[in-house]
Amino acid sequence: MAVAALMGVGTAVKGEEVPSLDLNFDGQLSSYRRTSTSPTAAKANGNELATNIISCTRSTTATFVNSSGVLATAAANVPRVEFDGNGNPLGLLVEEDRTNYLWLSDVGSTFSVPSTSPTTGPDGSTGNYVPLANSLSDRFQWAIPIGTFNVDDKVTASWHVKRLQGTPSSYAGELRIRALEGFSPVEPTTAYKIADLANGWERWAVDLTVTDDTATSGNPTENVQYLRLYIGYVQDDGNNGFNDDVAYYGFQLEKGEGATSYIPNTGASGSTTRDDDHITLATSLFGYNGSAMTSVVEATLPHAVNGSGTPRIFEISDGGSTIRPQLLYPSQSSSNLTAQWRDDNNGTYKTTNLVTGFTYPLSVTAAVRTDGTTGSYAVDGSVGGGVTIPATTSAVTRLSLGSTGTGAHIVAHIRRFRYWPRAVNDAQLSKLTNQ
Secondary structure, eight states: OOOGOOOOTTOOTTTTOSSOOOOESSSSSSESSSSOOTTTTOTTEEEEEHHHHHHESSSSOOOOEEEEEETTETTTTTOOOEEOTTTTTEEEEOOOOEEEEEETTOOSSSSSSSSOOOSSSSTSSSSSSSOESSTOOOOEEEEEEEEGTTTTTTEEEEEEEEEEEOOOOTOOOOEEEEESEEESSSSSSEEEEEEEGGGGOEEEEEEEEEEOSEEEEEEETTTTTTTEEEEEOOOOOOOSSOOOOEEEEEEEEESSSSSOOOOOOOOSOOEEOOOOOEEEEEGGGGGSSSEEEEEEEEEEEEEOOOOOOOOSSEESSSSSSSSSEEEEEEEEEOOOOOEEEEEETTTEEEEHHHHOOOSEEEEEEEEEEOOOOOOEETTTTTEEEEEEEEOOOSOOEEEEESSSSSOHHHHHHEEEEEEEESSHHHHHHHHHTTO
């Protein structure tokens, strides 16, 4: 059947639900048809892992939780498919660049730590130092130069912890964090667990705000050139005194809302930065149709990103900012999930909100459809849209996941991305986003 016959939005076509690109980021095989837009075309390259199909550019190493539930490190330019502590796939991990300002993060600080590890670390190693806290005075302290932050900066502290004995109190026990000199709140009780890992490890975090660059906590002799952060107070459980033995690992403080993947910073001072992920795929590698198309993405966004730009969940473009026949992004300014169809060759673009006023974390399955005249969408089974869109163009070269390929990065797990070189009908659009 000719491709032109497949473009009708309301026409059901045998095989229409077979995509020309299907990227599964859950360990299952993915597929793509190198050149043909026909739904019955052979898979030119057979089935492959999605990580073998996409291109990843990231100038640094980066950590992730692997299928065994332990911390692992991916080499530069290697994509990361992350799992939870039980080995369940979460999806392709894409992140903006972040910096860890806590040095010696693998052992906490220059405070005394055991000469041998008391337990297997969250990376599965028994050779690393793992700080042990078993009294009220066991804590880890950092003095961070004031120039690192600005007043009102949102920052996130995170750490890995393992309970070795005792029962945590209602005050979160060993998970308590105390922030002094220039952070708010001073002693937050709102630490929250963000991940379970193998071997009994957990990762916790707390949200902080820089409030003052000259605060002295009532001590006029205190050095006001630094912001001070303390982690590791052990709270009495009411039964055994201060002996809720706890192992710590992987301390992190980063600018921005929410914790991102652990960034080891093992120097004696300073900071370490993880580069952002650029995930792309050339449209020449699969059956791309410049006149009509449908894209479906399944993603989880745990929190907002830095800045006020337009972080992409996915984008189909000319590799620049001129032509974007399909773009899906969470609006930073309005908390809306937004779709855009754009072709500046015609001087026009159209934008519509798929979800309004959402809150993080956001887990969504969304589709964006183009038939050459109108643009529509579906979210979790609900179909909407029908807006008049700019004329489509064939001058498109790239699919990007999680960014533009050069900037505007998101923090997300992308579980699956599928592409059809035609505009599927409403019933199919609903079904594809409600599976």
